[in-house]
């Protein structure tokens with residue numbers, strides 16, 4: 808599938824968010840494959856986000872998943888749990904709850920100072936939806952606060968210090984191959 812054309816950094820992020828939301832819904836509904844209804848959700852969400860009629864759900868909205876799930880957000884294991892900075896402190900990631908998730912000691916030390924998406928790429932793995940969702944939201948909040956969402960898309964590379972938004976996926980594996 809060919810990538811869409813985007814005018815702004817905001818549109819680029821909205822398209823990624825819409826694809827992720829579609830995958831999330833299909834996974835929650837235990838679908839084996841994406842169906843017409845899923846593509847309709849994606850189209851509606853993307854359009855709504857671009858026109859400002861819809862918003863990216865708050866981080867608060869994701870807390871319900873974390874509360875019930877005291878395990879490593881990266882591998883799902885529960886051995887030697889630690890707290891991991893999703894955006895490494897080394898790269899300027901904040902020491903706040905939004906940027907912290909449970910990780911087992913093995914994943915935490917393997918990820919170390921790597922960017923999350925670079926780390927998954929090295930492992931040749933697709934990130935769990937909730938991990939990707941958190942990363943995308945943090946990137947969105949960061950760019951929104953810096954008032955960069957309306958910047959032209961060709962400035963994407965210059966605005967990439969904290970997040971590798973260029974690595975955010977827009978093509979997702981079929982839902983039966985995804986995990987939360």
Ligand SMILES: [Zn+2]
Nearest residue numbers: 879882911914
């Ligand atoms: Zn782990």
